[in-house]
Every structure is written in structure tokens, then in C-alpha cells.
Amino acid sequence: MFGPHRRALAFTAILSCTAALVASVLVPAAAAQTIGEPAPTAVRVKDAALSDIRASVVPEGGIKAAMTGGNTIYADVREPEPRDDGYRHIDTPRLVSKLREHGLNTYVYGIWDSPTDWDDLRLEFAPAAAAAGIKIWVYTVPPSECFDNPAPHLSGRCSRPFKLDFVRWAQEIATLSLQYPNVVAWAIDDFLIGANGELFTPDYMQQIVDAQDAINPRLGFYTCAYHGHAVSPEFYARFGPYIDGIVYPYLGFSNNTQDPTAVEANLEQILAQTEPRGLGVLFLLYTNRFLDAALPPTENYVAESIRRALPYQRSGRILGIDAYGLPLGGKPAPTADNRAAHGIGRFNVSLASFVGTRTGDYASAEQRIVVNPHERRHTLRFADFDWYNPTTPAPGFHTKQVLVDGKVVWESDVADPGGHGYVERTVDLSDALRGKHTALLTLRVFERNGVGNFPLDVGFDDVRGEGFLVLDGGFEQSWAWKIGGNSRALLGSLDHYAADRPARIRDAVATTLRGKPWTNRPYPPDPAPFPRDGYRTDNTAMFGDGRLSLSLPDRTSPAPNSCATASQRVAVDPYSPRYELSFWHYDQYAQTRLFEGQLVKRLTIDGLLVQQRDVTDWWEYTWMNGSSDQGPIDVGDFVRGKKEVTVAFQLCATDTPPVDLGVDVGVDTIESVGLTVRNPGFESGGAWTMSSTDPALTARIERF
Ligand SMILES: [Ca+2]
Ligand SMILES: [Ca+2]
Numbered sequence: 001m002f003g004p005h006r007r008a009l010a011f012t013a014i015l016s017c018t019a020a021l022v023a024s025v026l027v028p029a030a031a032a033q034t035i036g037e038p039a040p041t042a043v044r045v046k047d048a049a050l051s052d053i054r055a056s057v058v059p060e061g062g063i064k065a066a067m068t069g070g071n072t073i074y075a076d077v078r079e080p081e082p083r084d085d086g087y088r089h090i091d092t093p094r095l096v097s098k099l100r101e102h103g104l105n106t107y108v109y110g111i112w113d114s115p116t117d118w119d120d121l122r123l124e125f126a127p128a129a130a131a132a133g134i135k136i137w138v139y140t141v142p143p144s145e146c147f148d149n150p151a152p153h154l155s156g157r158c159s160r161p162f163k164l165d166f167v168r169w170a171q172e173i174a175t176l177s178l179q180y181p182n183v184v185a186w187a188i189d190d191f192l193i194g195a196n197g198e199l200f201t202p203d204y205m206q207q208i209v210d211a212q213d214a215i216n217p218r219l220g221f222y223t224c225a226y227h228g229h230a231v232s233p234e235f236y237a238r239f240g241p242y243i244d245g246i247v248y249p250y251l252g253f254s255n256n257t258q259d260p261t262a263v264e265a266n267l268e269q270i271l272a273q274t275e276p277r278g279l280g281v282l283f284l285l286y287t288n289r290f291l292d293a294a295l296p297p298t299e300n301y302v303a304e305s306i307r308r309a310l311p312y313q314r315s316g317r318i319l320g321i322d323a324y325g326l327p328l329g330g331k332p333a334p335t336a337d338n339r340a341a342h343g344i345g346r347f348n349v350s351l352a353s354f355v356g357t358r359t360g361d362y363a364s365a366e367q368r369i370v371v372n373p374h375e376r377r378h379t380l381r382f383a384d385f386d387w388y389n390p391t392t393p394a395p396g397f398h399t400k401q402v403l404v405d406g407k408v409v410w411e412s413d414v415a416d417p418g419g420h421g422y423v424e425r426t427v428d429l430s431d432a433l434r435g436k437h438t439a440l441l442t443l444r445v446f447e448r449n450g451v452g453n454f455p456l457d458v459g460f461d462d463v464r465g466e467g468f469l470v471l472d473g474g475f476e477q478s479w480a481w482k483i484g485g486n487s488r489a490l491l492g493s494l495d496h497y498a499a500d501r502p503a504r505i506r507d508a509v510a511t512t513l514r515g516k517p518w519t520n521r522p523y524p525p526d527p528a529p530f531p532r533d534g535y536r537t538d539n540t541a542m543f544g545d546g547r548l549s550l551s552l553p554d555r556t557s558p559a560p561n562s563c564a565t566a567s568q569r570v571a572v573d574p575y576s577p578r579y580e581l582s583f584w585h586y587d588q589y590a591q592t593r594l595f596e597g598q599l600v601k602r603l604t605i606d607g608l609l610v611q612q613r614d615v616t617d618w619w620e621y622t623w624m625n626g627s628s629d630q631g632p633i634d635v636g637d638f639v640r641g642k643k644e645v646t647v648a649f650q651l652c653a654t655d656t657p658p659v660d661l662g663v664d665v666g667v668d669t670i671e672s673v674g675l676t677v678r679n680p681g682f683e684s685g686g687a688w689t690m691s692s693t694d695p696a697l698t699a700r701i702e703r704f
Helices: 019-023 050-057 092-101 117-132 166-179 202-213 233-242 260-277 299-314 501-513
Strands: 063-067 106-110 135-140 183-188 220-224 245-250 280-286 320-324 345-351 362-371 379-386 398-404 407-413 423-428 438-447 456-466 482-485 491-496 546-552 563-572 580-586 599-605 608-614 644-653 663-673 689-692 698-703
Touching (some): 050 183, 050 280, 135 166, 166 202, 220 280, 260 280, 260 299, 299 320, 299 501, 345 438, 379 398, 379 407, 398 456, 438 456, 482 491, 546 563, 563 698, 644 698
Parallel strands (some): 063 106, 106 135, 135 183, 183 220, 220 245, 245 280
Antiparallel strands (some): 345 456, 345 491, 362 438, 362 482, 379 456, 398 407, 546 698, 563 689, 599 608, 599 644
């Protein structure tokens, strides 16, 4: 679930496939499942009885866990300053106190982000958690998530130090579990994603199990299993004998983190497989972003999902609940998450990546409006946008529509020119409302044709009527509009932004896991409901109100190999044991390879290339920490022995520049070890020097 695996399997459907073909490629997940297969006959390989494992891993009342997670936003609890080794370590006292504060009895300890994670667990967290009565699952990653390179600046995340030697991991974790009996289990992420299954052969699984059984047979061993595998008899026939159960990442019916209503249906399907086999299920709930999903989870989603899963935990049918990416790091929600035109609210229709729709699917917001029949004119005004790559020619799928009493009075294909930022629309409803005292007003997205993989984020806001009354046209409340639809894939919602969303999510988790009813606090009104000019979505900073912008307008072709550059002379601490640069970046392109090889994003130090990524890299409209493979970059080879270096972020044309590929690359939230970067959040105009070798390419600090 850490990220890039799914893209390796990506089916870039929207350019090459007809609707009929792609509609058959992916259907909402639940539709394709079967249940009620016969119980297995395979003989268990692990030494300990499943009941003994269960007794060891499940605390009284069930597992109430949190974990970090790949490509989430500040879920980890690290010390603010690096230690003598130049690494920012896990802040064990703060982490333990937060787990206790939130009533959690288990921590699923991810070994991925930093090479110091294993030692931090072994030497600090395991004993501290033991003293606090907190159980530990150790979470490792498979080949698809191990990005190892002998060049430090190219090396990425991996479970270190034993990397892909899972026999060794089994031995080491089993040994640790003898020293600290609160280390009760371990698990492997994204178990069968991509080519991972080639490593986990029956013979290798046997070796892993034998290795841990020789040391501690009571150590639990689990694998991540997404819905497709979690309901598959073949999966259990192959792996059931070696494992004690699965970690199941809940993603609704359709790869999203918005819809809590699939909890029972999905769990029942999974339990139909696991219960006859005696295998355990840890319910993993995203409480931080999941890259495939269109919207990040909200506190209401989290609370309702837990409320639905809790009876399964109480009855012992699942092992417990694990809050994935629980935002314990203390940062606010990203500014760019506010996708309203004005204020904090909008009507949203979203569709996750790799989720199919059917022809005729829709999601809608509607209300009965009161019409003044004596007015001469009846005019509707509203603003809408769709985050959709405007240069990808794929009309005929998603259509934005307005209906009056069920009749379409306005529509626009998301592939129509414009509309990828909010645009104000004016629709004359005089004919549609003539002689009426009331009418049903509907805003919706309608699938003219089903499609296999065409993710979407549509916003409607600022709905106003002349000659009739629209209530809560700004979608700032929750009472005036009825949200509906006929699809488990295309989801409508009132999307409300809260800067303190991470705190709300933590509250929701803590309260609902205690079995208490949870009520959300009202959202404070937007302190600046009307920005100086333009729309809320214009502020695409990650945090605060500023970011670096490296841009190229539409229909403009820069010279080959020309660049826009933002650079800074940066002081180097000669005594730092190592040097690290971490930054977050953003652009609009990902859903097509059509423009690959034309424009690249670069980080250079003293003119030497540290990192280069194509603007068509994954993920669109998403702030990424370096890449889904690599967070902070080890830049020691570029700065060691120097007093000062020039750090530069660039947007560059390649040998084959684009003809029409407007892009606005953002950089924000720079953090460093051994280097002093000034104005790292771009909240002022200072410290950075801008230059360009082509007038079409611009570098500037964008302040909103
Ligand atoms: Ca609004
Ligand atoms: Ca900023």
C-alpha cells in the first residue's frame, strides 16, 4: 500500500481504448468477487496452533493499532533534529505517549523510511513500548518497495538492514521477540503486488516459517492482502499454511478512502475465507492519504468506518483495527486540500484511479428550489472545475451537467477546453422554470460511456439564482443539498476542508476505538473566504500560502534544453556527519505517457544533477516527498568538504521540447540535514534567485 506498485500495473486506458473495451477492464471491486468456497485441506506449516498465535497477538478487547505508512503526510513521529549519526530518529518517548493518549494498545512499526528504523525499534521503542504495555507488529516491505542503489543519492526506501532477506528478518524479529515479548508479530506489505509473488514461493515461505519457528514459534506472521486476494480461495490455498492471517487494507467498494458503507460487506466476504481456516484478519483503515484515491480520508469517514468494524473486533471475528498513517506528526492538512471555489466547502464528484465506471453512472447534489414565477428572468450562476489534463483528447466519458426537474439544461464534457480551474457559468433557466413555483435543481457528473481508468475530481461551488432561491449555494453547510447517485465508483460528497483535519482524525480514532460515539466539531469558517482575486484552488501551496512555481504556459514551445531555475547559495555545516535534502513537489501530469520525455524537473547541487523526474511522473495534483520510492535524498557526495553550495530546482525542456504542454511545477516544504536552506517554505519572497534561459519558462515564488 506504500504506493508505486499499482502504477507498475497501470493500464493507461483513456487514450487507447474504446469505451466498451475499457468498461470491461475494471469493475467495482465487489462485483467480481465470489464467496462461500469450500474450506481448505492444506496442512498448516507453522508450529504453533492458530489459537495460540491469536492469544499472543490480540490484547484484551482486540487490537487497537496505529502505523506510519508510505507516501502519507507526516504520520511518523521523529525527533526534530538529527542525532550524532546525522539521522532524524524515531522519537520514542513522544510516540509512546501519543499511543497511550489515543488509547492504542498496539503499534505496527514500519521499517522503511530510514535505515535507522530497525535499531530505533530494537534499542529504544521495543523496551519503551514493553514498559507501556504496548504490543508491536514489525512491518517490512517486499521487492516492489525496496529501492536500493549503491549511489547514496539514488537510493530510496527499503526495509533495512536485511532488505529482501526475509529468512533473516524472520530470525531477527523472532530473536527480538524473545527479548521483548511485546513484539508479537510481523508482516510483509503489498505481498503479491507486481512481481513480488516470484520471491514468495512455497519453498521460500517454508524457509521463512522454519527460521522463526526455530526461535519463537509463537511469533505471528501475516501478509498484506488487498480485497482481491483477501477473498480468493487460491490465495489461501497457496499461502494459508504458512501464515497466521492477513492485514486487509479497507478501500470501500472502489479503491477510495471516502465510502465507509462497504465495511460489513467486504469483511463478510473475507471472513467467509478466513474463518473456516482459523486465520486472523487485521482491518487496516486509511487515516491518511492513499495515492489511488481522489480525496484523502476525513474524520467522519474514519469514525464511521471504525464504528462499522468495531462489532467484528468485539466479537473476536477480526483481530482488530489498525489506523494506517495516523497523522501523529503534528502537521496541519495541506493547504492545497482546500478545493472549494470559495470558503471551505464544495460539492465534489470523484473517481479513484484504476476503477471502472458503467455507462449511465452518476453522482449528484440536488435541492428543491423556490421559484418566483413573477420574475422576468431566471438565471443560474455557478462555478465548476475538473482536474483533468486538458491536452488529453478523451471526450465522451465524464460529463458535468445541470438538470431542472430531471431535464438537462447545461452540460460540459470534462474534455471541453478550459474547466481545469474554476470557471463561472451562467445558464438561462427562464424556459425551464416558466410557470413553476418550485423545481428540483440537480448538479451532477454523468458517465456518457463507462471507462476503465479515468480518475476524476470535479468541483461545483458558488451556486446562485436570480428569480429563484438556492440555499447554501456555497456548500459551506451540510443540510441544504441531498447527495445521491447510482454508482459505487463515482462518488459525490460535500467536501469540507479543515486545516486541523489531522487533529480531528486523531480524535475520531481515539474516541471511536474506545467505543464512544463521536461527534465532529463544527468547521470554523474560512478566515479568508474570498481571496484577493481568483479562487481558493488557486492556492496550491503544500503548507502556508507560498510555494515555488516553475512554469510553462499552454501552446508555448521552449528551446531545446532551456531551463527555468530557482537557486540559492546554501551554507554547509562542515561538522555534520551526513547531508540530506528533503523536498515536496507537485505538478498536473501523470495520467498519460503521451508527453513523456519533453519536460523534466531537476534538483542540482553546484550544477550537478541530483534528481531528475519527468513531469509525467506519478502522481498528478499530489504533493510528493521526492518520489514514491524516495523521500529525503542523501546529498553527501555533492556537498562534503565544501563550505557553501548552490542548490537549484529547475524545470527544463529536453532535446525534444513540448509544443503544447502547459505545466506549473510546485516545490515546497524543504527540510535538510547539514545544510542551511533559507526560506524553505517559500512563505516570503526572499533567499532564492530566479533565472531562465527561455522567456517561455518562468521560475518565481508564488504567494497566494
Ligand atoms: Ca464554497
Ligand atoms: Ca509553503
